Amino acid sequence: MAEKRDYYEVLGLPHSASQDDIKKAFRELARQFHPDVNKSHDAEEKFKEINEAYGVLSDTDKRAAYDRFGFSGVNTQGMPDYSNMDLSDLFESLFGFGGMGGFTGTGSARRRQNAPRRGADISTQLKLTFEEAVFGTEKEVEITRKERCSVCEGSGAAPGTQPVTCQTCKGQGEIRQVHQTFLGSMVQVVTCPTCGGRGKIVEDPCRNCRGTGLEQKTSTKKVTIPAGVDDGNQIRMVGEGQPGANGGPNGNFYIELDVAPHRFFRRNGNDILLDLDINMAQAALGDEITIPSIDGDVKLRIPPGTQPGRVFRLKDKGVPILNRTERGNQLVTVNVQIPTGLNKQQEELLTALGKTMGTEIKIQERSFFDKLKDAFSG
Numbered sequence: 001m002a003e004k005r006d007y008y009e010v011l012g013l014p015h016s017a018s019q020d021d022i023k024k025a026f027r028e029l030a031r032q033f034h035p036d037v038n039k040s041h042d043a044e045e046k047f048k049e050i051n052e053a054y055g056v057l058s059d060t061d062k063r064a065a066y067d068r069f070g071f072s073g074v075n076t077q078g079m080p081d082y083s084n085m086d087l088s089d090l091f092e093s094l095f096g097f098g099g100m101g102g103f104t105g106t107g108s109a110r111r112r113q114n115a116p117r118r119g120a121d122i123s124t125q126l127k128l129t130f131e132e133a134v135f136g137t138e139k140e141v142e143i144t145r146k147e148r149c150s151v152c153e154g155s156g157a158a159p160g161t162q163p164v165t166c167q168t169c170k171g172q173g174e175i176r177q178v179h180q181t182f183l184g185s186m187v188q189v190v191t192c193p194t195c196g197g198r199g200k201i202v203e204d205p206c207r208n209c210r211g212t213g214l215e216q217k218t219s220t221k222k223v224t225i226p227a228g229v230d231d232g233n234q235i236r237m238v239g240e241g242q243p244g245a246n247g248g249p250n251g252n253f254y255i256e257l258d259v260a261p262h263r264f265f266r267r268n269g270n271d272i273l274l275d276l277d278i279n280m281a282q283a284a285l286g287d288e289i290t291i292p293s294i295d296g297d298v299k300l301r302i303p304p305g306t307q308p309g310r311v312f313r314l315k316d317k318g319v320p321i322l323n324r325t326e327r328g329n330q331l332v333t334v335n336v337q338i339p340t341g342l343n344k345q346q347e348e349l350l351t352a353l354g355k356t357m358g359t360e361i362k363i364q365e366r367s368f369f370d371k372l373k374d375a376f377s378g
Helices: 007-011 021-035 043-057 060-069 088-095 130-135 280-285 346-358 370-378
Strands: 122-128 139-148 173-179 182-189 213-226 234-237 253-259 266-268 273-280 287-291 298-302 313-314 332-335
Touching: 007 021, 007 043, 021 043, 043 060, 060 088, 122 130, 122 139, 122 213, 130 253, 139 253, 213 234, 213 253, 273 287, 280 287, 280 332, 298 313
Parallel strands: 122 253, 273 332
Antiparallel strands: 139 213, 173 182, 234 253, 266 273, 287 298, 313 332
16 A cells, blocks of 8 residues: 555645635645546545545644644544535536535535526616706606416416426425435435426416416506706616516616707706807907706806807706706807808908908917927827
């Protein structure tokens, strides 16, 4: 018989290894040398050696005894001790049992396939005008989803009949399968193939729902659109989605908002933008004009000497901040319109004005920021 190797050496770890290091090394080596995966002639012996090392080093008391007295301190006699080992993660990764119900025994949990499950979410799109998005509104939406069958009242069985208990699983919705391995008998819990986990069988299905217990229905619901929503925002109606399975909760219903563009206004966050054309005389001499706002027409004073591109701010004339009382502003950008198609009188007046203003052309110096931009761009 070959000489027993140090347990730390078997797992490829230093004596200072943490419990997480030990568990990680064991998983990797167990996957590598499991006889069902590795067909080498010595794979089974190595796998037993790995399990023996893990059985000692994963137990705090046994590890302390081994560190102090060596093999004599644990007295394994070549046999691994599995009494305190949690192998559920390992067997899930090796065999895929975990997703089908898991092993029974120490450290493992039965995951029933007929446990309550939440229903699926559904969604729709709702069109709004610009004003409806700004001020909020109330709309009606149609929800098409599956609901309890009106004929069989959700049982799935034809009127006058009832589902019967599944004889394969005796109404449990799952069955146990025993697998023999060199580690012993492993019990796997899986969904019953006869009833699909429901525990009951419909022998005479309802013709309206074809035995599902559900039928497609469309209902109308009122939804409140809060002030300040924007294009692409979603509104969630909790519990208005598809029904859950096995008594689970319904999913949710999501409404995606599609806000139509406005004829004049644009939106930037909670500010409303408006571009405004004024003529040369208004820009030079100043004026008081009437402009549109989301609240209706308002007065705007154009001071003398207004330059193209100047922005005027109308405080609190923007979009309400969602779920708050404050509002954004309306920002009015002025563009000075150069006239075309002047009549003779207008040409004479402008010519006279031009003579009084001189013909000198002033070359604008480049700004500091333009120079800085050039410096960075090379």
